[in-house]
Amino acid sequence: MMSAPVGTWLDIGPTTQIAPGTARTLPVVGGEEIAVFHTMRGEFYALVNSCPHKQGPLSQGIVHGDTVTCPLHNWRISLRTGEAQGDDEGCTPTIPLKVDSGRLFLLREAVIPSGKPKAA
Amino acid sequence: MNAPTKLPQPAKEKLVVIGNGMAGCRAVEELLERDPDRYSVTIFGAEPRVNYNRIMLSPVLAGEKTFDEIVINSAEWYAENGIELVGGDPVEQIDRQAKSIIAKSGRVEPYDKLLIATGSDPFIIPIPGNDLAGVVTFRDLDDVDKMLAAAQQGGDAVVIGGGLLGLEAAHGLSLRGMKVTVVHLMPALMERQLDEAAGYLLRQELESRGQTILTSANTKVIHGVEGKVVGIELEDGTKVKADIVVMAAGIKPSTSLARSADLECERGIVVDDNMVTSDSDILAVGECVQHRGTCYGLVAPLWDMCRSLADYLTGAPNGYEGSVTSTKLKVSGIDLFSAGDFSGGDGCEDIVMRDAARGVYKRVVLKDDKIIGAVLYGDTADGNWYFDLLKKEEDVADIREGLIFGQAFASGGALADPNAAVAALSDDAEICGCNGVSKGKVISCIAKGAHSVDAVRSTCKASASCGSCTNLVESLLALTLGDDVQTGPRTLCKCTSFTHDDVRRLILEKELKVIPEVMQELHWTTPEGCASCRPALNYYLLCAWPGEYEDDEKSRYVNERLHANIQKDGTYSVVPRMWGGLTTPDELRAIADAAEKYGARTVKVTGGQRIDLFGIKKEDLPAIWGDLNAAGMVSGHAYGKALRTVKTCVGSEWCRFGTQDSTGLGVKIERMTWGSYMPHKFKIAVSGCPRNCAEATIKDFGVVCVDSGYELHVGGNGGIHVRATDLLCKVETEEQAMEYCAAFIQLYREDAHYLERTAPWLERKGLDWIKSQLFDDPDAIKNYAKRFRFSQKFWQVDPWANRAGGAHKDLHSHLAEVRPLSMENA
Numbered sequence: 001m002m003s004a005p006v007g008t009w010l011d012i013g014p015t016t017q018i019a020p021g022t023a024r025t026l027p028v029v030g031g032e033e034i035a036v037f038h039t040m041r042g043e044f045y046a047l048v049n050s051c052p053h054k055q056g057p058l059s060q061g062i063v064h065g066d067t068v069t070c071p072l073h074n075w076r077i078s079l080r081t082g083e084a085q086g087d088d089e090g091c092t093p094t095i096p097l098k099v100d101s102g103r104l105f106l107l108r109e110a111v112i113p114s115g116k117p118k119a120a
Numbered sequence: 121m122n123a124p125t126k127l128p129q130p131a132k133e134k135l136v137v138i139g140n141g142m143a144g145c146r147a148v149e150e151l152l153e154r155d156p157d158r159y160s161v162t163i164f165g166a167e168p169r170v171n172y173n174r175i176m177l178s179p180v181l182a183g184e185k186t187f188d189e190i191v192i193n194s195a196e197w198y199a200e201n202g203i204e205l206v207g208g209d210p211v212e213q214i215d216r217q218a219k220s221i222i223a224k225s226g227r228v229e230p231y232d233k234l235l236i237a238t239g240s241d242p243f244i245i246p247i248p249g250n251d252l253a254g255v256v257t258f259r260d261l262d263d264v265d266k267m268l269a270a271a272q273q274g275g276d277a278v279v280i281g282g283g284l285l286g287l288e289a290a291h292g293l294s295l296r297g298m299k300v301t302v303v304h305l306m307p308a309l310m311e312r313q314l315d316e317a318a319g320y321l322l323r324q325e326l327e328s329r330g331q332t333i334l335t336s337a338n339t340k341v342i343h344g345v346e347g348k349v350v351g352i353e354l355e356d357g358t359k360v361k362a363d364i365v366v367m368a369a370g371i372k373p374s375t376s377l378a379r380s381a382d383l384e385c386e387r388g389i390v391v392d393d394n395m396v397t398s399d400s401d402i403l404a405v406g407e408c409v410q411h412r413g414t415c416y417g418l419v420a421p422l423w424d425m426c427r428s429l430a431d432y433l434t435g436a437p438n439g440y441e442g443s444v445t446s447t448k449l450k451v452s453g454i455d456l457f458s459a460g461d462f463s464g465g466d467g468c469e470d471i472v473m474r475d476a477a478r479g480v481y482k483r484v485v486l487k488d489d490k491i492i493g494a495v496l497y498g499d500t501a502d503g504n505w506y507f508d509l510l511k512k513e514e515d516v517a518d519i520r521e522g523l524i525f526g527q528a529f530a531s532g533g534a535l536a537d538p539n540a541a542v543a544a545l546s547d548d549a550e551i552c553g554c555n556g557v558s559k560g561k562v563i564s565c566i567a568k569g570a571h572s573v574d575a576v577r578s579t580c581k582a583s584a585s586c587g588s589c590t591n592l593v594e595s596l597l598a599l600t601l602g603d604d605v606q607t608g609p610r611t612l613c614k615c616t617s618f619t620h621d622d623v624r625r626l627i628l629e630k631e632l633k634v635i636p637e638v639m640q641e642l643h644w645t646t647p648e649g650c651a652s653c654r655p656a657l658n659y660y661l662l663c664a665w666p667g668e669y670e671d672d673e674k675s676r677y678v679n680e681r682l683h684a685n686i687q688k689d690g691t692y693s694v695v696p697r698m699w700g701g702l703t704t705p706d707e708l709r710a711i712a713d714a715a716e717k718y719g720a721r722t723v724k725v726t727g728g729q730r731i732d733l734f735g736i737k738k739e740d741l742p743a744i745w746g747d748l749n750a751a752g753m754v755s756g757h758a759y760g761k762a763l764r765t766v767k768t769c770v771g772s773e774w775c776r777f778g779t780q781d782s783t784g785l786g787v788k789i790e791r792m793t794w795g796s797y798m799p800h801k802f803k804i805a806v807s808g809c810p811r812n813c814a815e816a817t818i819k820d821f822g823v824v825c826v827d828s829g830y831e832l833h834v835g836g837n838g839g840i841h842v843r844a845t846d847l848l849c850k851v852e853t854e855e856q857a858m859e860y861c862a863a864f865i866q867l868y869r870e871d872a873h874y875l876e877r878t879a880p881w882l883e884r885k886g887l888d889w890i891k892s893q894l895f896d897d898p899d900a901i902k903n904y905a906k907r908f909r910f911s912q913k914f915w916q917v918d919p920w921a922n923r924a925g926g927a928h929k930d931l932h933s934h935l936a937e938v939r940p941l942s943m944e945n946a
């Protein structure tokens with residue numbers, strides 16, 4: 001169980017735990033799993049781990065540039081905006097993330113249980 | 121002697137051209153296009169070779185092109201057009217009174233019109249040591265050869281000058297394995313083309329590639345030992361070791377010949393709007409001229425000059441009005457564009473966009489609602505559009521809001537439609553910078569029948585040099601022809617203009633060993649490729665370099681990365697191997713236990729004679745694999761572009777019709793082939809008689825046992841398009857059946873395109889081709905099989921055991937678990 005967060009940024013550990021070009025997951029109790037991506041250019045992004053198409057686990061896709069190709073039916077999703085690229089339409093919620101002194105922080109307020117409005 | 125009587129011919133005027141470079145030859149081409157019969161042409165060139173694309177010397181140095189690939193006009197071209205080329209014989213004197221020139225060889229050539237196109241000379245900074253052996257310039261092929269010779273010895277290179285030329289030299293030498301230091305006088309790289317921000321990004325990128333960049337650095341002396349360079353010393357005392365020093369500190373118009381003939385010269389040879397010098401029979405074009413006070417150092421202006429010159433010489437003068445230039449750096453992987461004036465200042469307005477995450481910097485400078493300059497770094501897709509607006513002096517007030525986001529956005533159109541963007545370009549917009557080809561020219565060449573990229577390349581040369589405009593040409597083809605475009609061999613994916621076959625061949629030829637290297641060397645147009653090319657490259661490399669290549673997990677589709685099949689709910693299925701479809705009570709017990717322990721929601725017998733456990737969580741995979749391993753089972757690769765199953769029937773051991781031990785042979789074959797990655801999945805079957813209960817004739821490789829031996833069938837498929845196999849041959853022994861199987865697989869592995877199963881592959885290549893590969897050379901079977909077995913040494917390791925033993929834990933475990941704030945508070 002997590003201890004109470006300090007401020008609004010939640011420390012989810014060191015950047016080194018996610019290899020470049022891969023993603024790891026962060027289950028949310030009572031909410032939707034989060035995928036944290038590390039691109040090959042060294043940026044980090046957090047999104048709900050669910051494709052806008054048919055909820056494929058984006059964390060398992062191939063990461064290229066700042067997009068990920070969904071492992072189920074190859075939609076390309078922008079890691080920056082969560083928007084589906086090209087002809088496909090749909091959007092996955094993104095979670096603000098920052099890197100500070102080699103550690104990753106998620107915006108606490110943005111981690112929400114499924115179905116609840118943001119300002120719970 | 122009796123000369124044969126000649127028919128009187130209209131006397132052609134005699135045109136002599138000095139300089140067989142880019143401008144000289146282009147001028148002649150333009151003339152031929154307008155009036156091929158008007159002049160009889162002789163070209164003198166100081167270089168002993170045909171005309172080539174000088175700007176492509178950089179890719180030649182970098183090893184991305186060969187000299188043959190950058191030749192513009194071959195010897196045949198001169199011959200066909202009746203042009204005499206006098207190569208390797210520089211002109212030394214112009215006798216204006218006699219209207220003739222004198223070359224170094226002593227040859228005297230009279231002219232009616234003389235064209236000077238002597239280009240530029242590299243600027244040699246006047247410091248001690250600048251004449252030592254090992255100090256080279258970067259202007260022609262001989263220079264490149266000198267640099268290549270030096271680079272072969274390895275060691276250190278110093279490049280003096282951090283402009284376009286210097287950086288391209290540095291890039292080439294560094295790709296050739298030298299340790300490179302760039303010494304630049306000014307505080308920022310390419311300061312004439314870039315502003316500070318872009319210069320900084322560029323510098324960071326180059327440094328991250330291992331180059332040392334010294335700015336505000338004034339070279340004081342070049343040190344030598346025994347007449348050969350050993351290093352340089354800067355004004356501030358810094359010393360840098362060097363086995364070669366490249367002077368790339370600038371160029372100056374080559375005017376000495378003109379000066380000695382008393383033609384009016386300032387910085388360059390002064391010409392009027394028709395490119396005529398102070399002598400009305402002598403013209404000049406290219407870098408050697410000064411027009412309306414300006415000397416140019418890029419190719420685009422000389423295309424314009426040559427058009428005006430040819431118009432004038434064929435009696436239809438049009439007048440050259442000067443050119444606005446833009447610059448691109450030809451260093452693979454660095455996107456950089458600059459055009460016009462961006463020094464800013466009074467009345468100027470900047471629009472800037474930075475995207476640090478993407479490493480993008482864009483700046484457009486406006487004056488009176490017109491674009492006067494642009495600098496783009498990291499994303500240069502809109503360079504041509506800005507440049508077009510700039511040249512046309514278009515009023516951009518209406519689109520100012522969206523201007524910086526690029527053409528698609530600003531024109532409010534479909535954001536990602538490249539065709540619309542290309543359609544919007546004007547007819548004289550430049551498509552191919554390397555060869556100076558406008559949109560109008562490409563379209564007319566398409567209209568005349570060039571219906572593929574290759575055809576366009578060979579007709580008007582657009583996209584024939586560096587290839588960076590290939591996508592523009594493709595768009596033009598699509599716009600002009602609609603569905604009639606001939607797509608030629610398909611490229612591997614959108615990131616490259618190479619086909620699968622090209623890529624496979626070049627990986628071997630250039631000995632490319634890792635994915636980024638392939639992308640770099642083969643001009644990938646995206647920094648990291650895409651979900652199509654990455655898995656393909658990973659496979660091609662692992663096939664090409666068994667034992668050497670380290671598998672790139674992040675370039676694998678999820679199934680191969682997780683060694684299980686992903687299901688629609690994000691869980692996985694687990695299929696342990698059952699050799700030849702055989703199992704034992706112990707194995708079945710272990711499977712049953714695992715199914716219960718890890719909550720498999722469905723247990724199913726597959727179409728491939730084994731058992732599939734569905735609904736396993738990714739966290740549980742290593743553990744269930746560990747349990748199955750403990751019972752002696754390994755991965756079935758049901759998820760892989762790899763050997764899947766070897767299906768067997770009961771065969772002679774039990775079946776009343778069985779002719780051979782089909783089960784036993786199937787097990788042996790599976791033991792030999794399991795673990796091998798292939799272009800696509802690969803299925804094998806062995807049937808004990810022609811009744812073919814194992815369905816061997818719809819498998820990639822099928823064996824049908826008969827009394828006298830084994831029929832080997834290939835290229836079958838039971839999937840989307842059912843295809844029955846072709847008979848490859850018949851063999852007598854089990855050993856032969858196995859040897860041929862290994863050989864056929866290896867041929868498929870080495871030749872097929874990624875994601876091409878044996879059936880379409882065989883149809884593409886033809887059964888005869890396959891047979892000739894395997895049978896023409898009596899050693900072929902042995903050699904292919906040997907290569908297969910060698911590769912298997914490295915790939916017959918159970919990936920499950922690895923993971924069960926703790927490898928790649930990160931792929932199977934979560935980061936911390938979190939709770940939404942609302943729940944915490946509740």
Ligand code: SRM
Pocket residue numbers: 685686687693694695724725726727728729730732758764765801803818819836837838839840841877
């Ligand atoms: C499990 C199984 C069905 C079953 O319950 O029996 C199966 C299941 C799948 N097949 Fe299959 N195929 C299975 C036997 C077959 C067979 C029969 C056979 O092998 O004898 C065929 C036709 C024979 C053939 O391949 O020539 C078959 C033709 C396909 C195809 C079409 C291939 C083609 O070239 O046209 C696909 C699609 C693809 O691979 O691109 C496919 C793909 C799939 C995938 C991997 C679809 C996917 O991408 O998720 C299915 C996932 C399986 C999983 O999650 O475990 N499966 N599939 C069979 C597993 C066999 C095994 O033990 O490994």
Ligand SMILES: Cc1cc2nc3c(=O)[nH]c(=O)nc-3n(C[C@H](O)[C@H](O)[C@H](O)COP(=O)(O)OP(=O)(O)OC[C@H]3O[C@@H](n4cnc5c(N)ncnc54)[C@H](O)[C@@H]3O)c2cc1C
Pocket residue numbers: 138139140141142143144164165166167174175176177178209210211212237238239240258259260285288374377405406407408416417418419420422448450
């Ligand atoms: C490595 C490199 C990269 C470049 N990259 C780019 C780029 O990306 N974009 C761009 O726009 N420009 C680039 N340039 C510049 C471009 O190559 C020149 O602008 C262009 O070649 C000028 O053409 P020219 O005909 O005036 O001169 P040249 O092409 O140099 O031709 C002059 C020819 O005249 C010959 N000559 C000289 N004196 C005599 C004589 N007395 N008798 C007989 N022959 C003589 C020379 O040997 C030479 O072959 C690059 C240049 C170099 C060297």
Ligand code: SF4
Pocket residue numbers: 769770771772775776777778779782807808809810811812813814
């Ligand atoms: S094919 Fe038919 S006859 Fe032959 S072994 Fe199998 S079952 Fe027996």
Ligand code: FES
Pocket residue numbers: 051052053054055056070071072073074075
């Ligand atoms: S679920 Fe992502 S593409 Fe279908």
